[in-house]
Amino acid sequence: MTASAPRRVAYDVLRAVNESDAYANLLLPTSIERARLTTADAALATELTYGTLRRQGTYDAVISIAADRPVQEIDPAVLDALRLGVHQLLSTRVASHAAVNESVELAREGGRAASGFVNAVLRRISRDTPGDWMTRVEDSARSDDERLGLVYSHPVWVVRAFRRALAAEGRTDELEALLTADNASPRVTMAALPGLGEVPEEARRTPYSPLGFRLGGGDPESLVSGSDGRVRVQDEGSQLAALALTRAEPVRAGERWLDLCAGPGGKTAVLAAEALAGGASLEANEVSPARAGLVRRAIEGVPLDVPVSEADGRVRxxxxxxxxxxxxxxxxxxxxxxxxxxxxxxxxKSPADVPSLTELQTELLSAAVVALKPGGIVAYVTCSPHLAETSGVVSEVRRSFGSSLEELDARAVLTEISSTDPRLPDQADGSKRAQLWPHRHNTDAMSISLLRKL
Known part of the structure; x- marks a missing residue:
């Protein structure tokens, strides 16, 4: 017996993610295509891959209890087979015997001992309900933060960072809702480039971005490919981040714009369409050659000459x-x-990554302020709600430039753009930063600040 094709694809992607730092969103589609999976099998492979990755922390706690040893002592290839099996046992409707047997087959490459170990651990897990295992996981926690981390499958430092970010809005009571939203599969959101792309009549418009819509179902690839890049898959928060800059005030013909860290190009495409409509010019920069290539591909559908440089943004x-x-x-x-x-x-990521990132972020934003004309506007955007990366960076740059820099009200700009009030609360530090959230806005947790050079 061999493992089914969807499980083999999911397992191979998990191995690449955990062993080679591959990105599941890039590797999985090519793996599905290479395996020639049917639509149903592709959906199963996707659910198994993303479900296992999202709940990995919880599953590791279950495996550790069931195996009576720390997961660090389990061979990584065997551990990935176990994680895949636990996901099927505790979070899907897959029959127990199928989940166990298929995972044993995946582990068999590691030898008879490995497959026997996987069989024993998964059969032990299958004997009790998911509720029983969650109770054991909660009981193993040494603090409330660790309990939240284990139950909702987030590292403790991330739980604490989210709590602080929500506290800045006076909404710490939403922490568990945020952690829950992180483990849900996001709906596919589309964007029709302004003035260029057409929203299908049957589509449902998104509540905030005037460019956004969602399809009733099916694969959006045919719509994307048939639009010459003028309709694209793009998170609504990403759309809003670009529009916050272009619509903070009316565009004057002849303006010159720069997208400093452009890869992979989704926001660049929105900027390009907006520049075309307003008579502005746009330049893009991306330090990574591979990502710069993605930027060039992203803007192919916009009839505007957008040069893409590949320099360090700070120098550029x-x-x-x-x-x-x-x-x-x-x-x-x-x-x-x-x-x-x-x-x-x-x-x-770990807390040790944050200081070097905030240093880079501060240097990029500072360099951008230097490159602005007097009266010009810079939008500082991160796909992170971590306060050190958001309000901390903006505060540092504002201190550095003093009275020559003022903050615009990003929340008011987004409210003006949106057809539905996004209800963006005040920030505890008094900033006018806009913070979007998965659990509240059904977008990525995008932070948007707008600064004007005086």
């Missing part, structure tokens, strides 16, 4: 003083705001 901006009317700084960050779509990110 600082060498262009007083040149641009609007600059987008979509800064590299921990990615904690996109855990629904990139669940493995929660296991790859």
């Amino acid at each position: 901006a600082s060498e262009s003083p007083d040149m641009y009317d609007r600059i987008l700084v979509d800064a590299p960050c921990t990615g904690l705001g996109a855990l629904r779509r990139r669940p493995e990110a929660r296991w790859r």
Whole structure:
């Protein structure tokens, strides 16, 4: 007997993610295509992959109890087979015998001892209900933060970072709702580039972005490919981040714009369409050659010449003083705001990553301010709600530039853009930053700040 094709695809992706730091959202589609899976099998492979990655922390706690040993002592290939099996046993309707037998087959490559171990552990888990195992997991926690981390499958430091970010809005009572939302599969959101893309008549418009819509079902690929890039898959928060810059005030013909950290190009495409409509020009920059290629591909459907440079953004901006009317700084960050779509990110980042990222973010934003014309606007955006990466960076840059920099009300801009009031609360630090949330807005946890150079 061999493992079924969907489980083999899911297992191979899990191995690549955990062993080679692969990205599931990039690897899984190519793996599905290579395996020639049917639509139903592709859906199963997707659910098994993302479900296992999202709940990995919880499943590791279950495995540790059932195996009576720390997961660090289990061979990584065997551990991934166990995680896949536990996901099927505790979170799907897959029959227990199928979940156990298929996982044993995946582990068999590690030898008879490995397959026997997997068989024993999964059969022990299958004897009790998911509720029983969650009770045991909760009882194993040494603190409330650890309990939340184990139950909702988030590292403790992420739980604490989310709590602080919610506390800045006076909404710590929403913490469990946020953690729950991170473990839900996000709905596919589309964007029709303004003035270029057409929203299908049967589509349902999204509540906040005027570009956004959702389809009733089916694969959006045919719509995307048939639109020459003018209709695209894009999170509503990403759409709003670009629109916050372009619609903070009316565009004057002849303005010069820069997208400083453009990869992979979704926001660049929105900026390009908006620049075309307003008579502005746009330049893009992306330090990674591979991501710069994605930017060029993303803007192919916009009839506007957008040069894409491949320089360090700090150098690119600082060498262009007083040149641009609007600059987008979509800064590299921990990615904690996109855990629904990139669940493995929660296991790859640590608190030790934050200081170096905030230093880079501060340098990028500072360089962008230098590159702004007097009166120009910079949008500082992160796909993370971590306060050090959001309000902390903006506060540091504002201190550095003093009275030559003022903060615009990003919340008021988003409220004006949206057809439905996003109800963005005040921030405890007095900033005018807009923070979107998965559990509240059904978007990535995007932070948006707008600054004007005086």
